[in-house]
Amino acid sequence: MYTSLTNRRSFIKKMAVLSAMTAAASMFPGIVFASEQENGIPDGDLEWKKGPCRFCGVGCGILVGVENGKAIAVKGDPNSSVNKGLLCVKGYHQIMCTQASDRLTHALVKKNGTYVKTPINEALDIVANKMKSTIEQHGKDAVAMYTSGQSTIPEGYVASKLMKGAIGTNNLDCNARLCMASAVAGFLTTFGADEPMGCYDDIDHADYFITWGNNMAEMHPVLFSRMLEQKNRRGAKIIDFATRTTRSSMASDKSILFEPQTDLAVANAICYEIVNNGWVNTKFVEDHINFSKGLTDIGYGLEDKFKFSDKPTKISFEDYKEFLKDYTPEKVAKYSRVSVKDIKYLAAIYGDPNKKVVSYWCMGMNQHTRGTWMNNLMYNIHLLTGKISMPGNGPFSLTGQPSACGTAREVGTFTHKLPKGVVMNKKHRELAAKIWKVPVENIPSKPTYHTTEMFRAVDRGDIKFIWTQVTNPLVSLPKTSRYRPGMEKDSCFVVVSDVFPTPTSDVADVILPASWHIEKSGLYGNSERRTQHWDKMVEGPGETTPDAWMTIEVAKRMGYGDLFPYSKENHVEEIYNEYKEFHAGAKHEMAPLEVLKEESGVIWPYVDGKSTQWRFNAKYDPACDNGKDFHFYGKPDGKAVIWQRPFEPAPETPDEEYPFWLNTGRVIEHWHTGSMTRRIPVLHKAMPNAYIEFHPDDANALGIRNGERIKITSRRGSCIMPASINERGLPTRGQVFAPFFDENLMINDVTIDAFCPISKEPDFKKCAVKVEKV
Amino acid sequence: MPIKSYLAHPKKGKRAELVNALSNLQECEVIPAENNDLLIVVTETSNKAQEDKLKETLETIDSLKMLSMVSGFNTSKND
Numbered sequence: 001m002y003t004s005l006t007n008r009r010s011f012i013k014k015m016a017v018l019s020a021m022t023a024a025a026s027m028f029p030g031i032v033f034a035s036e037q038e039n040g041i042p043d044g045d046l047e048w049k050k051g052p053c054r055f056c057g058v059g060c061g062i063l064v065g066v067e068n069g070k071a072i073a074v075k076g077d078p079n080s081s082v083n084k085g086l087l088c089v090k091g092y093h094q095i096m097c098t099q100a101s102d103r104l105t106h107a108l109v110k111k112n113g114t115y116v117k118t119p120i121n122e123a124l125d126i127v128a129n130k131m132k133s134t135i136e137q138h139g140k141d142a143v144a145m146y147t148s149g150q151s152t153i154p155e156g157y158v159a160s161k162l163m164k165g166a167i168g169t170n171n172l173d174c175n176a177r178l179c180m181a182s183a184v185a186g187f188l189t190t191f192g193a194d195e196p197m198g199c200y201d202d203i204d205h206a207d208y209f210i211t212w213g214n215n216m217a218e219m220h221p222v223l224f225s226r227m228l229e230q231k232n233r234r235g236a237k238i239i240d241f242a243t244r245t246t247r248s249s250m251a252s253d254k255s256i257l258f259e260p261q262t263d264l265a266v267a268n269a270i271c272y273e274i275v276n277n278g279w280v281n282t283k284f285v286e287d288h289i290n291f292s293k294g295l296t297d298i299g300y301g302l303e304d305k306f307k308f309s310d311k312p313t314k315i316s317f318e319d320y321k322e323f324l325k326d327y328t329p330e331k332v333a334k335y336s337r338v339s340v341k342d343i344k345y346l347a348a349i350y351g352d353p354n355k356k357v358v359s360y361w362c363m364g365m366n367q368h369t370r371g372t373w374m375n376n377l378m379y380n381i382h383l384l385t386g387k388i389s390m391p392g393n394g395p396f397s398l399t400g401q402p403s404a405c406g407t408a409r410e411v412g413t414f415t416h417k418l419p420k421g422v423v424m425n426k427k428h429r430e431l432a433a434k435i436w437k438v439p440v441e442n443i444p445s446k447p448t449y450h451t452t453e454m455f456r457a458v459d460r461g462d463i464k465f466i467w468t469q470v471t472n473p474l475v476s477l478p479k480t481s482r483y484r485p486g487m488e489k490d491s492c493f494v495v496v497s498d499v500f501p502t503p504t505s506d507v508a509d510v511i512l513p514a515s516w517h518i519e520k521s522g523l524y525g526n527s528e529r530r531t532q533h534w535d536k537m538v539e540g541p542g543e544t545t546p547d548a549w550m551t552i553e554v555a556k557r558m559g560y561g562d563l564f565p566y567s568k569e570n571h572v573e574e575i576y577n578e579y580k581e582f583h584a585g586a587k588h589e590m591a592p593l594e595v596l597k598e599e600s601g602v603i604w605p606y607v608d609g610k611s612t613q614w615r616f617n618a619k620y621d622p623a624c625d626n627g628k629d630f631h632f633y634g635k636p637d638g639k640a641v642i643w644q645r646p647f648e649p650a651p652e653t654p655d656e657e658y659p660f661w662l663n664t665g666r667v668i669e670h671w672h673t674g675s676m677t678r679r680i681p682v683l684h685k686a687m688p689n690a691y692i693e694f695h696p697d698d699a700n701a702l703g704i705r706n707g708e709r710i711k712i713t714s715r716r717g718s719c720i721m722p723a724s725i726n727e728r729g730l731p732t733r734g735q736v737f738a739p740f741f742d743e744n745l746m747i748n749d750v751t752i753d754a755f756c757p758i759s760k761e762p763d764f765k766k767c768a769v770k771v772e773k774v
Numbered sequence: 775m776p777i778k779s780y781l782a783h784p785k786k787g788k789r790a791e792l793v794n795a796l797s798n799l800q801e802c803e804v805i806p807a808e809n810n811d812l813l814i815v816v817t818e819t820s821n822k823a824q825e826d827k828l829k830e831t832l833e834t835i836d837s838l839k840m841l842s843m844v845s846g847f848n849t850s851k852n853d
């Protein structure tokens with residue numbers, strides 16, 4: 001961040017400040033030091049360039065100070081309504097990673113077992129030839145691309161156009177499958193339209209924030225600091241409902257713990273209480289709600305080629321009430337470990353018509369073998385009470401990655417998706433074919449491989465060529481103990497585009513050197529439907545190239561040049577303007593590029609020069625046209641759905657042989673698999689390695705002390721980590737927790753690849769393990 | 775030439791006073807948290823003796839409840 005400063009003393013001073021900030025951030029959830037930005041930023045001709053933060057889905061606006069072509073400082077963008085000038089520790093330090101000595105600056109091609117530095121044009125020839133010859137020999141479904149919720153909008157768009165429009169295969173999926181797929185499936189089944197209806201300004205209006213299975217103080221720190229501000233200023237309350245005590249729990253007004261998987265039952269019990277106490281918003285329900293149920297006992301996807309499709313059936317409100325009788329607080333308290341009093345307490349908050357409530361969730365609810373159901377149940381609570389689509393009232397599904405919404409969900413880099421709609425829908429295929437200028441027959445109507453199944457297909461030898469961009473699956477997939485050897489097999493040619501070497505690039509046949517964030521222009525879309533544009537700020541080193549441009553170059557070499565007529569200088573703009581055509585109309589209109597260049601992000605639908613902050617509410621959303629106060633226009637009849645979804649157990653629960661639940665997650669210092677943040681010295685120093693957290697009683701019973709080496713074993717694999725007791729977080733008794741950022745201590749060798757049969761999102765939060773000292 | 779950073783916790787209701795007291799010391803740079811009663815203090819002194827003296831001065835500040843060191847660097851004079 002500051003290495004270009006000639007004065008070493010001021011550099012050291014800044015390192016000292018950053019260390020203190022990092023220490024403070026790990027001790028005090030949500031702490032921010034805005035004035036730090038102005039301190040010690042070098043005088044002189046700094047040019048400040050705006051963009052979004054590279055890291056999380058909060059999507060804070062940043063200003064990067066550039067001097068003599070080098071990025072030397074970062075501060076929060078005061079014009080961004082997301083963060084109002086604040087940033088978290090990761091945000092402040094982000095550009096430091098670009099200085100890492102092992103940066104991938106040139107293409108590397110594996111020849112006779114060693115990587116040989118190769119001119120980028122030659123490497124792209126090899127990639128294109130290999131992709132082409134694989135298709136000729138084995139068919140188009142033998143090639144695949146696996147991209148990211150950190151890909152820019154143009155990067156996702158050209159990947160989709162190449163795979164689905166040009167080649168004609170749906171073998172495209174992305175790492176957002178591992179984090180947001182259940183949220184998407186939840187939105188689509190309940191509302192028929194993806195992404196939250198509200199926005200971050202809800203924080204300024206809510207009386208209660210109820211967080212479900214997430215740790216915002218570490219994962220969405222700037223939003224959490226905004227919540228804390230409301231708590232301190234006007235007495236808003238934060239209730240933390242989770243399976244582990246975290247920094248967020250400690251800063252909340254109340255922390256309620258539940259037994260893993262029983263969130264399904266507790267949500268139903270809350271609905272039971274709402275119905276039973278007469279807290280239903282009857283008018284809202286009559287006007288805007290249908291009731292449905294789906295199949296039950298739906299499996300866990302543990303076997304290869306697992307297939308499932310739900311069969312929705314309409315039911316009545318009376319049927320639903322009958323169903324809820326299995327979920328009285330008394331019955332649910334018995335297996336959820338949540339007291340009757342606490343269930344009633346939560347229900348009473350939601351049920352009070354005079355209290356505004358926002359529910360926040362992220363991975364706990366999404367990475368769940370019943371993730372779609374859990375998302376549906378959350379909506380049930382808000383729909384029964386009519387607390388939705390209003391300032392300070394609403395369910396808000398937080399996203400993990402900076403463009404999981406903008407790229408993965410809106411551009412649609414999932415196997416079943418198109419930039420608008422899904423491949424299964426003829427009209428959606430026709431629209432895509434028209435904009436892409438390809439015959440509609442090119443776009444197959446059946447989805448192929450979702451992420452887990454894609455890597456199973458690599459392992460089986462069905463996929464013979466895979467290209468990963470902006471992601472590190474061999475650290476982030478569940479059950480890497482299967483998928484790493486799978487990717488190492490000679491049967492699959494592996495191309496990895498990345499900024500740094502990773503365990504995934506270690507198995508590549510060709511490594512392509514990617515430009516980092518500010519070394520290219522791009523667009524991201526954050527959790528609140530905000531699209532953010534940035535212009536290239538600095539040159540990248542060596543032959544680093546934007547991922548979008550590498551995809552275009554490969555497409556041209558494969559003979560699809562006509563479909564990719566973009567120019568090197570302006571491809572980002574040209575692609576965005578083409579992509580924007582997909583979303584024309586009041587329900588999803590994207591802002592013109594000129595507006596995005598000017599503003600620090602704009603929320604879609606952007607209609608008549610205005611962001612739509614609360615969708616489906618006629619007061620705020622110009623797309624509502626049913627003449628009523630609310631219009632859930634994602635569904636043909638304009639009504640949202642309350643789903644009857646039962647409690648079902650996890651596929652694997654602790655038993656005599658494997659007596660502990662294993663929960664995995666993240667820490668504030670590191671971004672996902674750590675490939676960037678572990679190269680930022682101050683963050684790496686603050687959190688150098690992963691660990692396995694114990695409840696002190698369990699540690700005592702097993703005679704385990706802090707720092708001792710512990711072997712964690714599941715039915716799939718094992719991993720050795722130092723024990724952590726009473727440090728960062730506190731798991732409940734009978735549970736252990738490990739973060740997954742550390743490529744040297746691979747907890748995902750242990751996790752299970754079970755997934756939600758509807759969303760196909762794996763459950764990284766629950767499997768059974770045994771632990772022993774080594 | 776020691777450079778050190780500390781987290782400084784003010785006594786209840788004495789945050790402004792502490793910021794003031796620390797800012798008046800030539801060797802200290804103070805960065806208060808926006809939303810918490812916590813300050814980052816960076817000290818820069820010319821040698822160990824001056825550093826020790828500063829530490830003594832800091833400990834006499836009435837509004838200071840606790841001072842904990844986070845990082846310490848020593849640079850050569852010519853840096």
Ligand code: SF4
Binds near residue numbers: 087
């Ligand atoms: S909260 Fe997220 S977006 Fe904001 S600075 Fe931190 S990592 Fe970046």
